[in-house]
Structure formats: C-alpha cells, structure tokens
Amino acid sequence: MSALEGLEVRRTTTAQQLADGLSERIMAGAFGPGDRLRESAIAAELGVARNTIREAVRILELTGLVRYEVNRGAVVIAPTPEKVEALYTARERLETAAVARTPRPGQLDAITRAFHELEDAARTGDPRAIVDRDLAFHQAVVALLDSSRLDEFFAAMTQELRFYLTVLSKSETPEEVVAEHAVILDAIRLGDRDRAVAEIRAHIDTSVRRLNEMLVERHLTNKS
Amino acid sequence: MSALEGLEVRRTTTAQQLADGLSERIMAGAFGPGDRLRESAIAAELGVARNTIREAVRILELTGLVRYEVNRGAVVIAPTPEKVEALYTARERLETAAVARTPRPGQLDAITRAFHELEDAARTGDPRAIVDRDLAFHQAVVALLDSSRLDEFFAAMTQELRFYLTVLSKSETPEEVVAEHAVILDAIRLGDRDRAVAEIRAHIDTSVRRLNEMLVERHLTNKS
DNA sequence: TACAGTTGAACTGTACTACAGTTTTCGGCA
DNA sequence: TGCCGAAAACTGTAGTACAGTTCAACTGTA
Numbered sequence: 431m432s433a434l435e436g437l438e439v440r441r442t443t444t445a446q447q448l449a450d451g452l453s454e455r456i457m458a459g460a461f462g463p464g465d466r467l468r469e470s471a472i473a474a475e476l477g478v479a480r481n482t483i484r485e486a487v488r489i490l491e492l493t494g495l496v497r498y499e500v501n502r503g504a505v506v507i508a509p510t511p512e513k514v515e516a517l518y519t520a521r522e523r524l525e526t527a528a529v530a531r532t533p534r535p536g537q538l539d540a541i542t543r544a545f546h547e548l549e550d551a552a553r554t555g556d557p558r559a560i561v562d563r564d565l566a567f568h569q570a571v572v573a574l575l576d577s578s579r580l581d582e583f584f585a586a587m588t589q590e591l592r593f594y595l596t597v598l599s600k601s602e603t604p605e606e607v608v609a610e611h612a613v614i615l616d617a618i619r620l621g622d623r624d625r626a627v628a629e630i631r632a633h634i635d636t637s638v639r640r641l642n643e644m645l646v647e648r649h650l651t652n653k654s
Numbered sequence: 655m656s657a658l659e660g661l662e663v664r665r666t667t668t669a670q671q672l673a674d675g676l677s678e679r680i681m682a683g684a685f686g687p688g689d690r691l692r693e694s695a696i697a698a699e700l701g702v703a704r705n706t707i708r709e710a711v712r713i714l715e716l717t718g719l720v721r722y723e724v725n726r727g728a729v730v731i732a733p734t735p736e737k738v739e740a741l742y743t744a745r746e747r748l749e750t751a752a753v754a755r756t757p758r759p760g761q762l763d764a765i766t767r768a769f770h771e772l773e774d775a776a777r778t779g780d781p782r783a784i785v786d787r788d789l790a791f792h793q794a795v796v797a798l799l800d801s802s803r804l805d806e807f808f809a810a811m812t813q814e815l816r817f818y819l820t821v822l823s824k825s826e827t828p829e830e831v832v833a834e835h836a837v838i839l840d841a842i843r844l845g846d847r848d849r850a851v852a853e854i855r856a857h858i859d860t861s862v863r864r865l866n867e868m869l870v871e872r873h874l875t876n877k878s
Numbered sequence: 879t880a881c882a883g884t885t886g887a888a889c890t891g892t893a894c895t896a897c898a899g900t901t902t903t904c905g906g907c908a
Numbered sequence: 909t910g911c912c913g914a915a916a917a918c919t920g921t922a923g924t925a926c927a928g929t930t931c932a933a934c935t936g937t938a
Contacts, residue, residue, distance in 0.1 A: 443724055443920065470889070479922040481705050484891095488712035500665055501890055501929050520803035527751035579744035583807050667891065694918070703893040708920095725900050725919055884935075891929095896922080903916070908909100 444478060448486035456495055456506055456593065463508030463597055467496060494590050509594040511642050517587055517594075518638040521568070522631060524584060528574040529618055529626035537574055538619065544570040545615045552604035560604055561595050567611055571618075571630075598644040610636075668702060672710035680719055680730055680817070687732030687821055691720060718814050733818040735866050741811055741818075742862040745792070746855060748808060752798040753842055753850035761798055762843065768794040769839045776828035784828055785819050791835055795842075795854075822868040834860075 452472075455461065467487055473480040487504040490496050496504045507513075533541075548563035565588045572584045610633050617626035676696075679685065691711055697704040711728040714720050720728045731737075757765075772787035789812045796808045834857050841850035 441724060445920080466889090468889070480890095481708075481923090482921060484705075485708070485712065485920085488709065488715075491712075492716060500667055503890060516802050519801045520807075523751060523799045523801050523804060527747060527754075530751075530754075575747045577743045577747050578740050579811070580747060583744075587803070669891080690918090692918070704919095705894095706892060709891090727919060880938090882935100882937085885933090887930105887932090889928105889930075892927090893925080895924085897920100898922105899918105899920085901916105901918075904914090905912105906914105907912080 443485075445482050445485035445489060448476065448478065448483065449489035452486060452490055453493060453495060456490075457596060459596055461506045463506050463593075465506045466502060467504040467506070469503060494586055495593060507590070507593070509597065509641075509645060511645060514594065514638060514641050514645065517591060518634050518641075520587060521584075521591075522634045524572050524575070524580065525568060525630045525634070526627045528572050529614075529630055530623050531574050531576075532621075533574050533618065537570075540573065541567070541570045541615060541618060545611055548611055549608055552608045555604055557600065558596075560607060561592060561600065564607060564611070565592060571614075594641065598641060598648060600640075601644070602640065669706050669709035669713060672700065672702065672707065673713035676710060676714055677717060677719060680714075681820060683820055685730045687730050687817075689730045690726060691728040691730070693727060718810055719817060731814065731817070733821065733865075733869060735869060738818065738862060738865050738869065741815060742858050742865075744811060745808075745815075746858045748796050748799070748804065749792060749854045749858070750851045752796050753838075753854055754847050755798050755800075756845075757798050757842065761794075764797065765791070765794045765839060765842060769835055772835055773832055776832045779828055781824065782820075784831060785816060785824065788831060788835070789816060795838075818865065822865060822872060824864075824868070826864065 452467070461467065469480050469483050469487075473483045476483070487496060487498075490504070491498060494507065496506050499505055544563070544567040548560070548567050551559040551563040569581070569584060569588060573581060575581075614626065614629045614633060617623075617629050676691070685691065693704050693707050693711075697707045700707075711720060711722075714728070715722060718731065720730050723729055768787070768791040772784070772791050775783040775787040793805070793808060793812060797805060799805075838850065838853045838857060841847075841853050
C-alpha cells in the first residue's frame, strides 16, 4: 500500500473548489463585511455557470462567512458589537470549562507547543501569523474538553473571528499578546484551575473590549 | 411600533419552504438514515425544478440532517456508535458546565417549567412528545450558560439527536424519564452543583448506553 | 433646495434543457 | 454462489430564459 501512499484522485467538485477560493478571498479582504456576492459577475469572471456559483456560495454559508438574504443573495457577514459579544461569550464558556478540567499529558504538550509557536510568530511580527497562532492556542485549550463536536464548533467560530480581526486589522504589540498567553499557560501547567479560569476571563474581556473599540472607530471613519 | 407587531410579508423562497418540508419528512422517518435524496425524483414529484431542489437540500445541509457526498448527492445522516458518542460527549460538556453556574431566577423558572411540561407529556404517554420535552429540558439547562451561540449550537445537536431517537424508536417508560430528570432539577434547585454535575453525567451515560444498544439491535435486525 | 414619486437597469429566484462522467443495477457467465 | 460488464439512473455543471425585486438615478413639485 505504501507505494500508493498519498495518491488521490480529484474527489472534489467545482463548486467546492470555488467555495474554498471564495472563502480565501473573503478572508483576505477582497469582499468587505456587508458586501454582496454578485453571482453573474463572479460567474462571468471565473468562467463557470451561475448555478455553480450559487452552489459554491451555499457551501460557503456552511462556514458562516456569508448568509443569504431573500432577493439580495449572499452577503458577507459584518461584525456588530452584539455579534462580537455573543462570539466571545461562547468562547469564554468553552475555554473556562476547558481549563477547569484535568489535562492529559499530551494535551498539555499541545498547548505548550501552541504557545511556543505563538512566540515564534510574535518574533517575526507578522500580524496575520500572530492571529493564527493566537487562535490555534485557544483551539488547543478547547481541545481539553475532549469533544470533537465542540472542537469543530470552536473552529467554525474561530474562522468567523479571524475574519473580524482581519477586517478590523488588530492592534496590539506582539509582546503583549505573548505575555497575555504566557500567564494562561502558566496557570494551566501549574494546575491552578481557578487562576486559569480567571486569566481566560481577563484575556477574553480585554479582547472583546479592544475589538469593540476598533468597531466604533471603523464605523466613524466609514461615516465620513 | 406595536401596531405593526408580528406583521410580516411572505419573505421566504421556494427553496426554503422545500427545505423545511423535507426536514419534516426526514424527521418523520420518510427517509431513513443513509438514504439518498434523489433530486430528479423529488423535483418531479413536487413539481419544481431540479436546481431548486438542490438549493433546498443545501439549505438542509445547514441543519446537519444531510450531508453531500461527491457524485452521490445528499445522504441522510446515519447514527453510528462513534457519532452518538461524540454527540453525547459534547452534550455532557455543555450541560455540566451549565449546571456549574449560578442560575438567575428566571432561568431556574424556565427549567422548572420545562420539567413540568415533561411530566405532562409523560402522562399522555406520547413518545414523540416526551422526547421533545426531554430535549427542551436540556435546552433550558444549557441556557444557564447565557450564550446565544451555544444555545444555537445545542439546538442543532438536538435536532440531530431527535432524528436518531426517532429512527431508533426509543424505549423507556415515561416514569423513568421523569424520575431521571427530577433528580437533576432537584440538584439544580438546591444549588448543589457537584450533585447536579454528577446527575447530568449519570443521565447522559445511561442515555448513550441505551442508544447504542438500540443501534446494535437495529444493525442486527437489518442484517437479517 | 429638499423631497416624494417614477423609471429603468441590475440582480435574484426559479424553471427548463442538455450532456459528460459516476454510480448503481442487473442479467449473464463462470 | 460470486464475479463481470453493459445498460440505466443519477449527479455535477453549463447555458438560456424570464418574472419579480431591489436600488439608484431622474423627475417634477413644493
């Protein structure tokens, strides 16, 4: 079997590929929040039929990056204070529940590794990479819950959040980011559950506050 | 604004209506787990175009009741021991995290109310109603987490679970169901978090075990 | 100048047709 | 019985068409 290791045929559809591609573009900011995805335009530009684009966008909808409005088609989600709040509340519940559990050794290692990768990213200073590692760290924390379904759910939220962060072009020095996560990791490693919970809370609190500030700011500049 | 309360025009598409209808049929058992939803057949029967059915099924996919397989189209999800396990694990994590929190008065009332409705349903003996109230009780418990996103996530899982239960035609006397939930409610009302967590665990444990037994049974009878 | 009403272009939602490539079925063959 | 290959059934995609909706520019009016 090893001679055929990794060999695989196409096993995907045009619509799926389009969905992936569109997802990337949206994440990269090619479409802003609230923008409509015009089917005919996209179809023409990419040389595919409109119904294929429609399928692709429906697939995209699964990831939560766009939603359909009747007679307006697919619209890129837009962050609002309420949505950000709801997202972070869910995160807080999951992450605090996670750190309240006794970690298995492998899980601790995974979190520690995630932290070190965050440090590495911070050194390079690439904001995009930092955000990625930041979210990966939290994903590793949620993995403490030992639930694949919750892992998936969190991953979906992460995707949404990453988009918001991209849109709002986060501001925070890499050192601060690392420091904030270091205390969380510390508490987890020491087995100090209460402190871990408190640190997670504090971390999420400042995050949501900062995000909302950026939101108002963006709103104001958009008005002008 | 109250003069226009509840007023709303049609605001829905054919595909959405079809999705709702199909969802009902699937839940009612018109399509068994693993069954394919054949587009042309459905389209012809309902007198709509095939791409409209396709859209409807994509919408259905959002609820998790079907998933797409390349070149096989939409397939109704089927319970497997692994899936049931994963589903219940996620439930356990959420519900135990929920009862570990201090409930607001309104929340306690909601749970109590849900319990009484479960009792009422148990008296009628209608299995379908009992399952509905059972799940509603747990939804009320998860609401303790105060997170709309988690409420939605749990609701989606509930939908999936309800389907599994329908398929496997659950066996358990109404009295047992009520008794199991009564102890949970009790623990919550008394503010005894540890016991609440333990009761939730026990409840979910027996549930998953019973479901898996029914799964094996079904598997065996299907083989014959 | 501000504003309500009208109009037309741009789009979405849906239908229908077509066809290549895949899967499934089914009858025969060993 | 179990395997094999051809036919049938079905999915994925393309392309066209059109009614109904949305939106923005235009018009006339106060």
